Amino acid sequence: MGAVDTWLTILLLTAATLVTRCTIFLLGHAVKMPPRVQHALRYAPAAALAAIVAPDLVLVDGGLHLSVMNPKLMAGLGATAFFLATRHLLGTIIAGMALYTLLRISM
Incomplete structure (x- = not known):
C-alpha cells in the first residue's frame, strides 16, 4: 500500500x-426520534462505560479472576457501594482509587 x-x-x-x-x-x-428511542439512548453512555470497565475489573492476564484477591474487582465493588450510598461521583472516583491503592499495596 x-x-x-x-x-x-x-x-x-x-x-x-x-x-x-x-x-x-x-x-x-x-x-x-420516537420517545422510546430517546429513552433508550439515555442509557447508552452508561452501557458503553460498563462495557469498557467491567472486563478490566474481572480479567487478569486474559483469564476470569473472580475472587477477593483481585484488588481491581474489590475496589470496583467498594466504589459501587460508595456511589449507591452517597450518589457523589467525584467521591466515588476518589474512594475507588484509594481503595484500589490500599488493596494493591496490601496484597
Whole structure:
C-alpha cells in the first residue's frame, strides 16, 4: 500500500465519520426520534462505560479472576457501594482509587 493509498483511505474514512456523526446536527429538528428511542439512548453512555470497565475489573492476564484477591474487582465493588450510598461521583472516583491503592499495596 503506497502513500497515496494511505492518504486516500484516511480522507475517505474521515469523510465517512463526519457524515455519519454530523448528520443529526445538520438536519436539525427535521428528524424526530420516537420517545422510546430517546429513552433508550439515555442509557447508552452508561452501557458503553460498563462495557469498557467491567472486563478490566474481572480479567487478569486474559483469564476470569473472580475472587477477593483481585484488588481491581474489590475496589470496583467498594466504589459501587460508595456511589449507591452517597450518589457523589467525584467521591466515588476518589474512594475507588484509594481503595484500589490500599488493596494493591496490601496484597
